[in-house]
Amino acid sequence: MEDWREASRKVVLEVKGLCKFFGGIKAVNNVDFKLYEREIVGIVGDNGAGKSTLIKVLSGVYEKTAGKIFVHGQEVEIRNPGDARRLGIETVYQDQGLIPIFDAASNLFLGREKLQEGFLGRVFKLVDDKFMIQETERTLSSLGIDIKDARSKVLYLSGGQRQTVAIGRAVYWKGKILIFDEPTNNLGVKQERRVLELIKRIRDELGASIIIISHNIAHIFEVVDRIIVLRNGEKVGEKLKTETNPAEIVAMITGVS
Amino acid sequence: MFWTQGFKEKLFISLSLSRLFLIAIVVFFGFSLLTKKFLSLTNLFNFMHASVPLMFVATGLTIVVLARNLDISVGSVAFLAPVVGSTLLVRYGFPLPLSVGVVLLVGLLAGLCNGLIVTRLKVNSFIATLGTMMVFRGIGLQIVKGRTIGLPSVLSNLSSVRFGGFYWDILVSLVFLIFLHVVHTRTPFGRYVSAVGSDPDVCRRAGIDVDKVVLLSFLLSGLFASVGGLWLSMQLGSVSLRMGIGMEFVALASIVIGGISLFGGEGSLFPGLLLGVYILYMIESGLNYLGVSPYFYPFVRGGLIFSAMYVDSLRVRLTKEGKTSSVKG
Numbered sequence: 044m045e046d047w048r049e050a051s052r053k054v055v056l057e058v059k060g061l062c063k064f065f066g067g068i069k070a071v072n073n074v075d076f077k078l079y080e081r082e083i084v085g086i087v088g089d090n091g092a093g094k095s096t097l098i099k100v101l102s103g104v105y106e107k108t109a110g111k112i113f114v115h116g117q118e119v120e121i122r123n124p125g126d127a128r129r130l131g132i133e134t135v136y137q138d139q140g141l142i143p144i145f146d147a148a149s150n151l152f153l154g155r156e157k158l159q160e161g162f163l164g165r166v167f168k169l170v171d172d173k174f175m176i177q178e179t180e181r182t183l184s185s186l187g188i189d190i191k192d193a194r195s196k197v198l199y200l201s202g203g204q205r206q207t208v209a210i211g212r213a214v215y216w217k218g219k220i221l222i223f224d225e226p227t228n229n230l231g232v233k234q235e236r237r238v239l240e241l242i243k244r245i246r247d248e249l250g251a252s253i254i255i256i257s258h259n260i261a262h263i264f265e266v267v268d269r270i271i272v273l274r275n276g277e278k279v280g281e282k283l284k285t286e287t288n289p290a291e292i293v294a295m296i297t298g299v300s
Numbered sequence: 301m302f303w304t305q306g307f308k309e310k311l312f313i314s315l316s317l318s319r320l321f322l323i324a325i326v327v328f329f330g331f332s333l334l335t336k337k338f339l340s341l342t343n344l345f346n347f348m349h350a351s352v353p354l355m356f357v358a359t360g361l362t363i364v365v366l367a368r369n370l371d372i373s374v375g376s377v378a379f380l381a382p383v384v385g386s387t388l389l390v391r392y393g394f395p396l397p398l399s400v401g402v403v404l405l406v407g408l409l410a411g412l413c414n415g416l417i418v419t420r421l422k423v424n425s426f427i428a429t430l431g432t433m434m435v436f437r438g439i440g441l442q443i444v445k446g447r448t449i450g451l452p453s454v455l456s457n458l459s460s461v462r463f464g465g466f467y468w469d470i471l472v473s474l475v476f477l478i479f480l481h482v483v484h485t486r487t488p489f490g491r492y493v494s495a496v497g498s499d500p501d502v503c504r505r506a507g508i509d510v511d512k513v514v515l516l517s518f519l520l521s522g523l524f525a526s527v528g529g530l531w532l533s534m535q536l537g538s539v540s541l542r543m544g545i546g547m548e549f550v551a552l553a554s555i556v557i558g559g560i561s562l563f564g565g566e567g568s569l570f571p572g573l574l575l576g577v578y579i580l581y582m583i584e585s586g587l588n589y590l591g592v593s594p595y596f597y598p599f600v601r602g603g604l605i606f607s608a609m610y611v612d613s614l615r616v617r618l619t620k621e622g623k624t625s626s627v628k629g
Contacts, residue, residue, distance in 0.1 A: 124507040125507035140502050142503075145498070154508045170486055
């Protein structure tokens with residue numbers, strides 16, 4: 044897959060010979076791929092093809108068995124979600140990864156709470172709710188979603204609103220590499236549209252590079268530049284969107300040609 | 301449209317909280333009508349005073365429950381810690397402040413022990429602390445060898461200092477409760493406790509060290525149990541053999557009555573647990589004034605636990621329904 048990109052665009056993320064085994068099961072086996080600056084890559088495959096495992100390795104949920112990961116040309120070790128975040132890799136999970144009994148602001152800052160500036164705040168490590176709520180409202184409204192009250196529990200938000208909070212978290216922390224795991228699952232048609240638009244906007248306005256995992260070939264074709272196909276843990280194909288069509292991708296996914 | 305999500309939520313919260321206040325008020329005035337002696341400041345302060353040791357124990361245990369674990373060894377810790385402290389004080393002539401320090405240290409060590417078994421050995425917390433409950437009591441019984449240890453009168457006097465009819469230790473227990481309430485609601489650690497209780501997987505993916513949060517919750521539970529035990533022995537004037545037996549279940553009962561979910565995450569120390577403890581003691585004090593046999597109390601506690609648990613499971617079911625119905629919205 045050497046193409047025009049190689050010369051003109053920077054590689055943001057590169058994976059070489061990545062493996063993740065669970066006992067004898069080779070969930071991800073010897074996968075190579077590159078992610079370029081301001082690019083949206085779709086990773087597709089059937090259930091059990093290794094898509095989820097692959098991104099869980101990149102986001103630090105699983106530790107890789109073998110292989111190398113490079114971020115901005117530097118070889119990196121990702122041992123836990125904290126490592127991934129420090130490298131600018133933010134993940135939006137399929138089930139959104141939110142605490143239902145917390146409000147949007149507490150979720151946006153989960154694990155990275157802003158502490159109060161004052162003496163008391165620093166000594167007793169008190170969280171700065173006011174700041175977190177303001178930032179959350181600002182971030183969410185910049186994404187074009189109006190959440191009436193950033194203090195309302197996520198539990199009481201609609202699926203689309205929750206997805207926006209999850210995306211807002213990745214955006215707020217200025218992720219340079221954003222990973223979306225089934226971003227349109229469980230959403231209404233209108234909300235699917237909105238989320239897909241949002242993903243394109245994040246690329247255009249923030250200059251982020253994006254990996255999307257999805258079952259939905261139509262959605263993939265709508266937003267991505269390049270498609271990587273996994274089957275039984277191995278990469279079986281890689282195509283620029285302009286070079287291929289849904290039928291060919293489906294054939295690669297199923298292995299029936 | 302007034303029937304918005306925010307409105308529904310506010311209504312739900314105010315209903316579940318006001319439900320507690322309502323129960324407290326009904327119980328209070330109910331007993332006041334039934335028996336003339338109940339309605340007096342003296343009686344109010346008396347049952348608040350009596351509840352102080354349990355309040356300490358339940359305050360620490362609440363943190364563990366919020367993080368979706370159980371610690372049923374608290375009653376044994378409330379026995380073991382004063383046993384060690386009082387043995388050093390009375391038998392070996394240790395200075396008083398050092399002995400009190402040892403009591404707290406024993407509580408912390410017991411909590412550490414529980415926390416490590418749960419986080420490192422991955423043993424279910426109920427089973428783990430069922431084991432340590434027996435072990436801790438066994439160690440304590442070995443130390444005292446069947447004897448009751450009397451405490452110096454300085455200590456027993458300290459627990460019953462009064463201003464007017466008001467026992468000062470009521471205030472002490474409230475200060476501890478409010479302190480932990482602020483930790484729970486206003487610090488990252490407190491937030492993580494509820495977050496872990498709500499969804500540990502989400503926490504892990506958010507980079508939160510779940511095991512550390514659980515371990516710390518057990519440390520707090522052990523520490524508060526030792527303070528509760530210390531206070532109980534001060535109120536009794538001695539460390540007796542049966543001290544702390546059944547305390548874990550009374551503490552759990554008040555936690556459940558206080559609206560703290562045994563499914564983790566939801567609930568508050570203030571006003572939740574506070575009301576839970578006082579409702580329980582108010583009922584027992586009322587039954588006492590009515591001349592009901594103390595042997596009947598366990599039935600009442602059992603009934604209370606059952607109804608509170610029912611409300612809790614009802615709430616979990618309601619929230620789940622709310623979750624699925626709002627997905628499309």
